[in-house]
Amino acid sequence: MLTAEDQMAIEQRLADFLNKSEAQWSALVDKGGNLFAQSGDTGTLDLSILSALAAGSFAATHELAKRLGESEFSALYHEGHGQHILMSALHHECLLVTIFGEKTNIGLVRFYAQQVTVSLNELLKGASEKEATAEPLQLEGNFLDNQATIT
Amino acid sequence: MAFINYSSREIQLKIVYYGAALCGKTTNLVTLHKQITHAQKGELVSLATDADRTLFFDFLSLNTKTLPGFTTRFQLYTVPGQAIYNTTRQLVLKGVDGIVFVVDSHWDKMADNVESFANLQENLIENHLSLVQIPYVLQYNKRDIPNAAPINYLEYTFNNRANRALAFEAVAATGVGVLETLNAAARLLLAKYSKTPNANVTGMSRPNPTVAVPPQSDSPQVGAGNVAA
Ligand SMILES: Nc1nc2c(ncn2[C@@H]2O[C@H](COP(=O)(O)OP(=O)(O)OP(=O)(O)O)[C@@H](O)[C@H]2O)c(=O)[nH]1
Ligand SMILES: [Mg+2]
Numbered sequence: 001m002l003t004a005e006d007q008m009a010i011e012q013r014l015a016d017f018l019n020k021s022e023a024q025w026s027a028l029v030d031k032g033g034n035l036f037a038q039s040g041d042t043g044t045l046d047l048s049i050l051s052a053l054a055a056g057s058f059a060a061t062h063e064l065a066k067r068l069g070e071s072e073f074s075a076l077y078h079e080g081h082g083q084h085i086l087m088s089a090l091h092h093e094c095l096l097v098t099i100f101g102e103k104t105n106i107g108l109v110r111f112y113a114q115q116v117t118v119s120l121n122e123l124l125k126g127a128s129e130k131e132a133t134a135e136p137l138q139l140e141g142n143f144l145d146n147q148a149t150i151t
Numbered sequence: 152m153a154f155i156n157y158s159s160r161e162i163q164l165k166i167v168y169y170g171a172a173l174c175g176k177t178t179n180l181v182t183l184h185k186q187i188t189h190a191q192k193g194e195l196v197s198l199a200t201d202a203d204r205t206l207f208f209d210f211l212s213l214n215t216k217t218l219p220g221f222t223t224r225f226q227l228y229t230v231p232g233q234a235i236y237n238t239t240r241q242l243v244l245k246g247v248d249g250i251v252f253v254v255d256s257h258w259d260k261m262a263d264n265v266e267s268f269a270n271l272q273e274n275l276i277e278n279h280l281s282l283v284q285i286p287y288v289l290q291y292n293k294r295d296i297p298n299a300a301p302i303n304y305l306e307y308t309f310n311n312r313a314n315r316a317l318a319f320e321a322v323a324a325t326g327v328g329v330l331e332t333l334n335a336a337a338r339l340l341l342a343k344y345s346k347t348p349n350a351n352v353t354g355m356s357r358p359n360p361t362v363a364v365p366p367q368s369d370s371p372q373v374g375a376g377n378v379a380a
Contacts, residue, residue, distance in 0.1 A: 004157035011158065032246020033210075033226065034154045034163050046193045048212040048226060053196070056207055059242040093245075149334050150215050150225070151189040 006127045007037050013119055014039035021112035023100035024083075028120065031055055031093045042099065054097045058087050075113075077106065088113050092124040153248050153344055155221075162218070164340050165226045165246055166333070169271050170253035171263035172204075172232035175292040178323040179253065180209045180229055183333060186326055190215045205231040208243045217341055225337060232267065241274045249340045250287035251332055253323075254309060256299040261308070268309060286339035289318040290332045295325070 002010070014026045018040050025040035027047070033055035035047055042050065058076055065073040078085040086109055088096040096117060100109050154163045168176040177197065184195040191214040198207035209229040217223040230240040252271065254264050275281050291305050302320065310318055317335045321328030 002154075007157055030154070030246060032165055033228075034165070034246060035156070036154065037156075037158070046212075048224065049193055049196055049210065052208075052210045052212075052226065052228075055245075056198070056242070059245070060207070060239075063238055063242065150187060150213060150330065150337060 002036060002127050003130070006123060009123055010037040010120065011039050013116055013123070017098075017112055017116040021098075021100070021109045022104040023098050023109050023112075024103075025099045027051065027097045028090070029055055029095055029097055031059060031095065036094070040099075051097070054085075054087055055095070058089075058095055062089075075110070077110075079106070084109075086110065086113060088117055090117060090124060091121045092128050094120075094124060096120065153340075160221050161214075162221055162223045162344075163226060164223065164248045164337075165228065166249045166251060166336055166340070167244060167247045168227065168229040168251045168253055169240075169267070170232060170292075171255055171260060171267040172234070174232060174253045174255035174260065174264070174267075175321075175323040176229040176232065176253050177203070177205055177209050179251070179290070179292075179321075179329055179332070180211050180227055182323055182326045182329045183213075183227070184211055186330060187213065204233065205229055206236070207231065207239055215337075223337075223341070225333075227333075237270070237274070240270070241277050244274055244278050244280075247275075247278070247280065247285060249336045250282075250285055251290055251336050252287055252309070253290045253292050254305060256291055256293045256305065257296060258298050258300050261300065265308065286336065286343055287316055288332060288335045288339065289316050290321050290323075290328065291318060292321045292323050292328075294320045294327070295322045 010028055014028070014037060017023070018026055023040070025038065025042045027038035027050075028036045029051045030036060033048075033052040035051040038047065061076050062073045074089050076087040083099060083101050084106065086098045086100070086106070088098075090096055096113060098109060098113060155161070156163065168179055170176050177199070180195060184192060193212040196210045197205070198209070200206050208231070209227075211227045213225045213227065214222050215225070228243050230236075230243045250271070252268060272282060275285065289309055291302060293299060306315075306318065310316055317339075319328045319332045319335065321332060323329055
């Protein structure tokens with residue numbers, strides 16, 4: 001579980017990565033498809049769909065690679081017409097998803113992605129060590145009566 | 152895994168619809184997408200074959216206000232029911248918070264239902280999880296078909312345990328019982344993460360008498376078993 005501080009620190013790293021690489025948007029997503037932190041702009045795209053699909057395609061390709069005997073699987077790259085997607089494996093069941101356009105190129109994005117991956121892994125390691133000793137997630141406050149009903 | 156996004160003040164919870172091939176998992180999400188008017192809903196994304204069989208998953212996200220100051224985002228997924236897609240089912244279960252197990256009421260599908268329920272438990276173990284920690288509800292779907300197995304038979308087959316799960320009769324194709332099923336799963340989850348599980352949750356063993364399966368007289372704590380985690 002990430003604290004508010006962890007999340008801010010991660011978003012800071014992501015913003016810095018976008019600055020250097022001139023990529024458009026970047027996010028830390030877990031392999032279950034949850035969006036943990038993000039930076040940049042995707043316009044009107046639905047980010048939860050983006051995260052679910054990114055986690056799904058990464059998981060499927062990873063599984064494929066495993067069956068081919070590839071134990072190491074660190075990144076997945078999709079080259080589009082105007083927009084490209086790079087997904088990089090992180091530790092602790094997470095991945096870094098980056099979307100970039102014509103302002104930059106895959107070499108540059110990959111280079112800075114490798115750098116930020118190292119510092120994100122450190123942050124995630126710290127967070128998971130804290131989590132090991134932390135109380136389980138409990139939400140303060142009462143759920144609003146009846147509004148806990150989806151309609 | 153439940154996750155709080157502090158910057159967007161959002162709680163994210165993942166609910167997976169599980170069950171045998173053609174039992175109606177995708178139909179549940181399609182119906183929800185049509186029925187839900189108040190909650191903020193995303194697009195329904197289906198990774199399916201040309202014949203509308205789920206290949207990877209369906210995905211629908213719903214935003215609701217449940218806790219003062221926070222939005223709860225329920226991420227709904229379905230798995231592909233066909234036997235060959237087991238690896239995919241394991242992947243979709245990653246980070247699951249709650250499960251809706253959909254049972255096909257057709258007599259001829261009983262073996263498939265039972266196998267799918269066993270498969271769910273195996274795949275949870277693969278993900279280092281189990282039905283003891285993961286809140287789940289049962290949905291007896293396709294109650295409209297003429298040769299539907301009787302409810303007490305389904306209860307005996309899928310819900311014959313000390314802490315009975317909440318169970319709902321449904322006709323996913325027309326929408327009967329679909330929202331009730333989701334709301335029960337949603338409340339079980341919120342109760343699990345709440346410091347003060349509210350009366351709403353423990354009191355919902357009969358959320359809607361016309362739809363919910365009435366608890367058997369010898370098991371007073373229907374549904375409560377999953378609440379106090
Ligand atoms: N009669 C009846 N048919 C239903 C009901 N719910 C779903 N169906 C039908 O059952 C068939 C299969 O439904 P799906 O929702 O695609 O099943 P699924 O569980 O997603 O199947 P897979 O993706 O292969 O695992 C469709 O033809 C639906 O119209 C119901 O309540 N009653
Ligand atoms: Mg389906």
